[in-house]
Amino acid sequence: MLTRPPPLQLQLDNNRPPVQPLAQVKTLVSQIYQTNWRNFVIGVAVINALRSLISASNAFQDVGVDYLNHVPKLARISTALGAMYIAVAVIELYGVFSVSMQRLGFIQVYAYLAFVSALLVTVTGFIGSVSYFVLADDVVRECVSLALNGKLDSKSLFSGDPWPRKVLSLKATQDPWSSESITQALSVFIFSLLPSVAFFLLAYFYYRQITDSRHPASLCVSGPRSAIHLEAYPEANYSPLYNGTPPPYSDDIADALRAPGRRSKKPRPRPSVGPLVLPSMVQSASPYGVTPGPPSFGPSRNYQPGSAFFTIGSDDGRFMN
Secondary structure, three states, X not given: XXXXXOOOOOOOOOOOOOOOOOOOOOOHHHHHHHOOOHHHHHHHHHHHHHHHHHHHHHHHHHHHHHHHOOOHHHHHHHHHHHHHHHHHHXXXXXXXXXXXHOOHHHHHHHHHHHHXXXXXXXXXXXXXXXXXXXXHHHHHHHHHHHHHOOOHHHOHHHOOOXXXXXXXXXXXXXXXXXXXXXXXXXXXXXXXXXXXXXXXXHHHHHHHHHHOOOOOOOOOOOOOHHHHHHHHOOOOOOOOOOOOOOXXXXXXXXXXXXXXXXXXXXXXXXXXXXXXXXXXXXXXXXHHHEEOOOOOOOOXXXXXXXXXXXXXXXXXXXXXX
């Protein structure tokens, strides 16, 4: 006895091969972004805080030196620089605290404060460079005064080369001032603008990491997808079967879900019993509704023009001439 083999189960369609997913190429930037920058941000923030505290200490020390040498303009500038360095140090210490605590709200505030910190660092470098050129006479006179007293190292500006240790004339001070002017101009970009922008981008991208739900360092608490969908569309109606109207017996279902003590005592409605009414047959506009009927073996009929008639089917299944 021949048996029919089972149908062939094809794993792949011969005419339409499966679509191969595109392999995602991992670039160096994406791999760097996928790493957790938490420890790196903390380390850089600590370095910036220490650097700012040292700069603030030098600035406030320069204030006393400037007043002793009767250059009040340089003293006021040193005071402003010291205050801004203190503000930068406070922001960086707050950044170390917020990143270490791993609190999303604190880190969000620090992301905004990092921009303020970068702006302050750039402004301090710009003010220091501008004052070096605008108040050149005060700088040269103060250098001569400190060199004659043997206290040239008491001010941070004159602590290194090319400033001479012993100065006997203004000419010997003007030459070092001219050679140092190029360094002062470049220091705004090398030691102020570029580092501050780089660290601000570091803090900003770390904030992007903790707010990215797909990143391993994310701090966002994601709820179930259904809850998120209902929260995003609270007024949406997803019941097209009932066209916006409540389904039948919805009150009974809600009443059954309540606690036994809170259920309503109203009688449950029962469906009324009546004769079953069937809908009439659908009338069709097709020409098949007009037929000559079954064959007849009676007397012949007259098929002359004007005297033809047809047999039409009625609704109850009978035929009428």
